[in-house]
Amino acid sequence: MKLYIKYMVSLRCKMFVKDELKKLGIDFISVDLGVVEIKGDITAKQREALSANLKNSGLELLDDKKNVLVEKIKSVIIEMVQNKNESPIVNDSNYISEKLGYDYNYLSNTFSEVKGTTIQNYIIQHKIERVKELLLYDELTLTEIAWQLQYSSVAHLSNQFKKVTGLTPTYFKELKEKREQNFESVQ
Template sequence: MKLYIKYMVSNRCKIAVRDELKKLGLHFIVVDLGVVEIMENISMEKRMLLRQGLLISGLELMDDKKAILIEKIKTIIIEMIHHSEEIIKINFSDYLSEKLEHNYTYLANLFSEVQGTTIEQFIISHKIERIKELMIYGELNITEIAWKMNYSSVAHLSSQFKKVTGLSPSHFKQLKDKRRNPIEDIG
């Protein structure tokens, strides 16, 4: 049985979910970002206990099919941008359509309706946050970051970065207090 969990964006979230499942004596096959597969069917009582336990960790068990689809979109984007070491060289719209087996126009309209922002804007916000992270680590220069994040040029990255943050990448690097946003607060 699959369960879908909102706000599950990191390894710490996976650990919190595993702990809650163990407390309830539920056996999991997979605990991944946004989705858990358990071996048994879950009773309404255990479902409520799981829901309450997850809420304590800031996570939410989901039942609504549209909400689940929105979370799947977010999870795929977050995994590609924040958790993949691969260079982002894909068309996100094609990738999302293929992965979720839905027409991209449907996904985009649903996402905008529910989230109040576009998938594209959500992707840009996450890419900018990842760029901040890469700049703070200092392992890559801005040209390498632009290439890794699939920007056509450093100028394109810089213009998008400035539009979102109000700062140029070089000005951001000079700041003593480099502000980043938690993944779950982006978009």
């Protein structure tokens, strides 16, 4: 049996869910972003307790089929963006469609209906968050980040970054460095 969980986007979320399942005596096979595979069935009481515990920590157990599908789409996008340099260079829509086994138009319409935004805008938001993260790590050049996230050029990445954040990637990085200098001077 599979359970679907909304807002589950990090390793910390996965660890929290595992702990909650263990506390409630629910045997599970795997815990991945947005989905938990459990052994057998769970009682109504266990489901209710799990739902309440998840809700208290900002997560949500899903029942509605459209919401479940949207969470699956979001999980695929998060995985795709986080591991972009490991995935083959394919069109995002084809990748999502193949990964979930649904026609992309159906996925796109369902996502837009539930989230009020397009899949493409959601991908862009997550790619820009990943760019910020990589800029803060300061291990890659902007050219390497553009290549890793499969942007057609540094200019394309920069334009999209500025459109979303209002800042250029270079200025974003400079702000980080200024903050670090200010922090060091205070100590």
